[in-house]
Amino acid sequence: MSRPLEVYAQFTDDVRANRPVVCERSSCGVVLAPGDQNRHLVRNQNPNLPDRVVCSACYNWILGKPDTLVRGDISEQAAVVRRQALDAKRKDATPLQRQVTAVSPNYSMPPPPPPASMLPHVNVPSSWGAPGHQSTSSTTYFQPNGYSAAHASYGAERQAWASRAYHHDPAExxxxxxxxxxxxxxxxxxxxxxxxxxxxxxxxxxxxxxxxxxxxxxxxxxxxxxxxxxxxxxxxxxxxxxxxxxxxxxxxxxxxxxxxxxxxxxxxxxxxxxxxxxxxxxxxxxxxxxPAPQWEAYIDWDESQNSVIARTTRSSSSFSIQASVPDSLRSQALGAADWENGNNPDVTDRESNSSEDEESRPRTPPQSRKRGPPAYVSPDRSRLAKVLAVGGQPDVTAGATPLGSEQVEFYAIEPPSLHELLDPELQHLSRFTCTPDEASQGFLAIQSNLSIGCGTFKTAHRGWITLHHLRDAGLGTTKNELVVVKRTFRELSNKSGGQTVYTRYSSPEEHKIILKEANNLYWAISIMGFSYSYIYSFDTLDHQDCPPIPDLRFVQAGVAIYYETPAKNSSKASIRKTYLLEEYIETNSDSEFVKFVHNGSAVPLLDADDAWRWIADFLCFTQHIQYWKSGEMVFLSDLQGSDILLTDPQIMTSPKIAEGADLFADGNVGSVFEQFPDQHVCNQYCAWFKLPEL
The missing domain is CATH 3.10.20 (Ubiquitin-like (UB roll))
Structure with missing residues (x-):
């Protein structure tokens, strides 16, 4: 009777129990009773790691993975091989006798060459002042018996291996x-x-x-x-x-x-x-x-250089930069020796300029200043002909992408710290609101014909926001800033056709849902900031055994409101559209946008061998901090994004504090919150920061 096949897969961590257990594949969670036929044991390909118990569905999934090995039990075959090897050693226990036999040379020993004097001959006076006579007779070298030509490389090989032994380990x-x-x-x-x-x-x-x-x-x-x-x-x-x-x-x-x-x-x-x-x-x-003084000196020098180049270019017919800048100008640069001696020759240079030049000289960063004309280079004629043929025709498709431009009011999402949210004197900051004194006017352009994503109830399009008065931080700090424009939608059943129809909410409903999403992000930023403040309060972050701490944050965001033009007989404008604007997450492929933790469970969604699993483990660790430090009242979930930016979080709160109210968003499910202590599995981060078990 053939033995059952054994399945070997790759796992990194495990907890075994001889009692009803949960399927040990992280994304499953089915309870398996002892003796259940759906209970399968999967061996680990790494012999240093324990095995796992999984359900039938996960067992079939593991069988379909390309790196899974399926093989029969080879323990009996290995025992036979060992027995045969031991028997062979007993039969022939005499050690092998080896000897070195010299190879007989196939040549005869020639007579020794005649001696050659290396000094002047004593009986020849003319040779006394000449250098020593060198023998022109050829010297014959003979190969010693018992050695081959390879032995001649012994010295070089020994030196090569000796030098290699002192090289640093490539892994270090x-x-x-x-x-x-x-x-x-x-x-x-x-x-x-x-x-x-x-x-x-x-x-x-x-x-x-x-x-x-x-x-x-x-x-x-x-x-x-x-x-x-x-x-x-x-x-x-x-x-x-x-x-x-x-x-x-x-x-x-x-x-x-x-x-x-x-x-x-x-x-x-x-x-x-x-x-x-x-x-x-x-x-x-x-x-x-x-240092700041040296950087300021460079800015002044660069501005004076541009001024000299401009004056020389206007008075000369040459377009060469090298011809326009005299060598004396370069000597005005501040050298290393001047700074060592505490002298600043640039001060003398500035004093020599007139006050009018000093006042009219712009103080702009060096990267934004215009340079002189480029150095003269003859154009490539073949390339010039091709570019002229293409560039001489108007591009009628340029700018044809439809962009809906709307004048909006923008409200930035900039929450205070968690401690400020709890301050009774700052109760007005406990939730996100669109107050008129914090509104910024601007224009929003939306590329409505091309969607960059569609979720369960929100669509996402590419857009550009330009505020009349640029802000100092967050969104709206630059003109035509690239953003993600999100709007809500819902599904309706078509009774006549039996098909699902997607439609927008009414303006009041859309405004309410977007504000709820903004408030979600408002609180998530504060709670995540609290988690990092707890982590950075430890003085062991620089220890060599400390797990790596990713630098994560939620996207900068805000709410944009587009008002409908009031009627002639009305002086009040009504809200027509409400947008959620978020910082654009740059990714090269879809694989770089990852959902790390779902709001339906407290375990990482990524497999143990995934390259970004360590970030998912870190986020589960932050959930542990939030649940513990809040007194089992709140934690963040539905965490997704890149290795730097996160978006679309969900605030999970205890049903005890809701008292029947609909807190935050629809993803805040009370039953899921109550399962957190049972679902959370402590990882290396929880162990290193010594978090208590739940």
Whole structure:
């Protein structure tokens, strides 16, 4: 009788029980009784991890996965092989006798060559002043007995393997993001200079001195290119780790900066005290920071350079930049030696200018200023002919995309912190409202003919918002800002045709639903901010065993209201449309927009081997924080988005505080909230931050 087949699949964690258990596939949850025929045991392909018990449906799903192995029991065959091997060893226990036999050469030993004197002959006076005589007779080398030609490479091979032994382990590396920042007065951290950022893979044992040399080598030429060769003293600039804003110049320059920080146990559950290097999952930003005085000096120098180029161009027939800029202008640049000595030659240069030039000179950022004419280069004639043929014809399709432009009132969703929401004196901030004193006027253009998504009750289109007075933060800080425009819809049954019809809500109903969605996002931003404040209150975040903390936030958003033109006999305009505007989430493919946790369960939706499973585990960990710290009253669910931005959350509240009221949105289901303690499975984040069991 053949033995039953065994199924081997990939799992990362497991909890076994000899009692009625829940199907151990994360997205199932069916209860299986002991002895149930629908209860199947699935072996783990990793022998170091335990097996799992799943239901019949999940068992069939696992069989269909491409990485699942199905094979018979080979324990009996392995025992036979071991027995035969032991028998063979007993029969022939005599060790093999080996000897080295010299290979007989196929040549005879020739007579030794005659001796050749390397010094002048004593009986020949003419040779006394000449250099020593070199023998022209050829020397014959003979191959020793018992060796082959390969032995001649022994020395080189030994040297190669010896040098390779001292190389660093390729796995002991770290990802860096090299940047150039400049200080901004009144701002804690610097601002990126013209997007000067470059990723780099370096050995984990790199020192602060090595980091400075690396960033000067990689980013120095790029900085010189975008600043027209301005001589920044890179060797004297502060070198900082951007996130923690640590000045590496104050640290030991010859000790590894990252290596000891990321030494830890192979697994935080193991009792073995052996420490190994654990590469961080997130690249670390290292930046050279240009001090504010040096950056201001560069701006002044750049403006004066543009002024000289413009004057020289108007008075000369040449269009060459190199001919327009004299060498004396370049000597006006502030060098490294001047800053070391505390001198600023730019002050003298500014004093020499007239007061009229100083007042009329614009103070604009360098990236927005106009440059002189480009250097002269003859055009490619074949390419010019093709471009003329194409560019000489009008493009009648350009701008043909229908954009509905509407004048709207915009209300930004900017919630306070959770503690401010609980302040009795700030009770007016407890929910999102559209108050007239916070309205911003502007125009909203919507690409209505092309939908970028459709959910259960909302549609999403691409749009552009432009406010008359640009805001300082959030949406509306720039002109024609790209946004996602969301509106609600509902399904209606067509009684005559029996088909489902999709239609918009009435204006009052739509306004109410959008405000409810905005209030959802309003509270979600505050609750998520509270979760991060709890996490960052720990002083163990820099420990090498601490799990990586993703930098997540909800999208910036607001409500836009379009009013209908009032009738001639009425002075009051009524609301016609209400939109929910959200920050556009840039993705290269649909796979980059992920739903991490559903509002119907408290477990990750992603498989254990998914690349973004760690983010789903982190979000489940934040649910644990919110449920625990709120006194089992509230947590966030239906979490979805990218690895940076989240959208469309759901506030889950206890039925005890609702008292029959419809709180937040329709996804706030009381029965699901009450199942949270049973469904939540603590992960590595819960263990590291020592959250209590539910």
């Amino acid at each position: 590396s770290i990802g860096l993001i090299l940047q150039i920042l400049h200080e901004v007065p009144g701002k804690l951290k610097g601002t990126l200079v013209l997007n000067l950022s470059e990723g780099k893979e370096v050995p984990a044992k790199i020192t602060p001195a090595g980091l400075r040399g690396l960033i000067i080598q990689v980013m120095g030429p790029r900085l010189a290119e975008v600043t027209n060769g301005y001589p920044f003293p890179l060797a004297q600039m502060p070198l900082r780790e951007v996130v923690r804003w640590i000045d590496l110049g104050q640290e030991d320059q010859n000790s590894p900066w990252f290596y000891n920080r990321y030494m830890g146990k192979p697994n935080y559950k193991q009792k073995d005290k052996t420490m190994v290097y654990k590469r961080p999952k997130v690249s670390i930003a290292i930046a050279l920071v240009i």
